[in-house]
Amino acid sequence: MAVDQVERGRSRWRxxxxxxxGRPKRKQRPFWQELPILVVLxxxxxxxxxxxxxxxxxxxxxxxxxxxxxxxxxxxxxxxPWFGATPERGDVVVFKDPDGWLKGEGxxxxxxxxxQQALSFIGLMPGAGDEDxxxxxxxxxxxxxxxxxxxxxxxxxxxxxxxxxxxxATPCDDFPVGTITVPKGKLWVMGDHRNDxxxxxxxxxxxxxxxxxxxxxxxxxxxxxxxxxxxxxTLPVPATFQQHSLAASTAMSSAATVPVLFWYRRRTRPPGR
Numbered sequence: 052m053a054v055d056q057v058e059r060g061r062s063r064w065r066x067x068x069x070x071x072x073g074r075p076k077r078k079q080r081p082f083w084q085e086l087p088i089l090v091v092l093x094x095x096x097x098x099x100x101x102x103x104x105x106x107x108x109x110x111x112x113x114x115x116x117x118x119x120x121x122x123x124x125x126x127x128x129x130x131x132p133w134f135g136a137t138p139e140r141g142d143v144v145v146f147k148d149p150d151g152w153l154k155g156e157g158x159x160x161x162x163x164x165x166x167q168q169a170l171s172f173i174g175l176m177p178g179a180g181d182e183d184x185x186x187x188x189x190x191x192x193x194x195x196x197x198x199x200x201x202x203x204x205x206x207x208x209x210x211x212x213x214x215x216x217x218x219x220a221t222p223c224d225d226f227p228v229g230t231i232t233v234p235k236g237k238l239w240v241m242g243d244h245r246n247d248x249x250x251x252x253x254x255x256x257x258x259x260x261x262x263x264x265x266x267x268x269x270x271x272x273x274x275x276x277x278x279x280x281x282x283x284x285t286l287p288v289p290a291t292f293q294q295h296s297l298a299a300s301t302a303m304s305s306a307a308t309v310p311v312l313f314w315y316r317r318r319t320r321p322p323g324r
Contacts, residue, residue, distance in 0.1 A: 105129065108145055108183065114242035115185060116217045118143070118286070123279035125185070125286070129271040135268055138188045138238055140206065141231050141292030147268040148182045150259045152249060173227070184269060186240035187248050190233045196231045198223035203279065209296040215289060217244040237263035
């Protein structure tokens with residue numbers, strides 16, 4: 052009995068307090084009134100994610116088989132480049148067309164309807180006709196690339212083991228003669244389907260820019276296949292690019308500079324000093 056009295060007293064106190072503060076009870080809006088607000092917030096959030104974080108891209112050609120198939124949708128990390136991250140060897144990157152490369156890619160042009168165009172605008176569907184390409188980074192600025200017909204690709208003198216190359220294709224198919232040095236701030240990229248990819252090899256021979264891709268043209272790194280669901284997978288850097296000897300040339304040249312400079316100073320030091 053005492054408990055009931057206490058509860059009734061508390062209830063009266065709450066009602067009295069609400070009336071004293073003058074706070075009207077909040078009336079919940081109907082769902083049909085809140086729906087447009089939710090849609091606008093969702094669109095704004097999708098635009099922010101597409102612009103700064105992650106974007107979906109569609110694979111239009113066979114140049115990255117068997118890693119990526121035509122029609123695959125990949126997710127691209129656009130966030131880390133904002134913090135100064137640069138592409139690394141082995142990354143699969145999406146980049147802007149440097150010098151008319153798309154003319155040789157044989158891309159299929161879709162004609163999306165208005166609904167598909169709207170989804171593409173907010174990043175929920177890959178756009179058609181985007182002037183972007185996707186390739187694998189083989190070498191970065193300062194690296195040397197060498198490849199003889201029938202031999203593996205060599206970066207800084209180290210042979211790459213490339214199980215991702217399309218079966219039946221040779222790693223060095225249609226490779227320029229000699230050793231190529233990649234300029235600072237540039238990338239040497241190649242498709243995994245070496246017999247069906249107009250990449251740095253082709254454009255080094257015939258196109259402007261010597262086949263190099265400026266780092267500033269990179270949109271982001273592809274990190275996962277999101278669609279179709281049956282092909283869901285991540286896109287890690289292959290183990291062959293983790294070889295320490297790939298960066299050995301730079302490290303050795305820096306290490307060699309110290310004793311050579313010390314010897315030169317000893318030789319040129321004036322007597323008595």
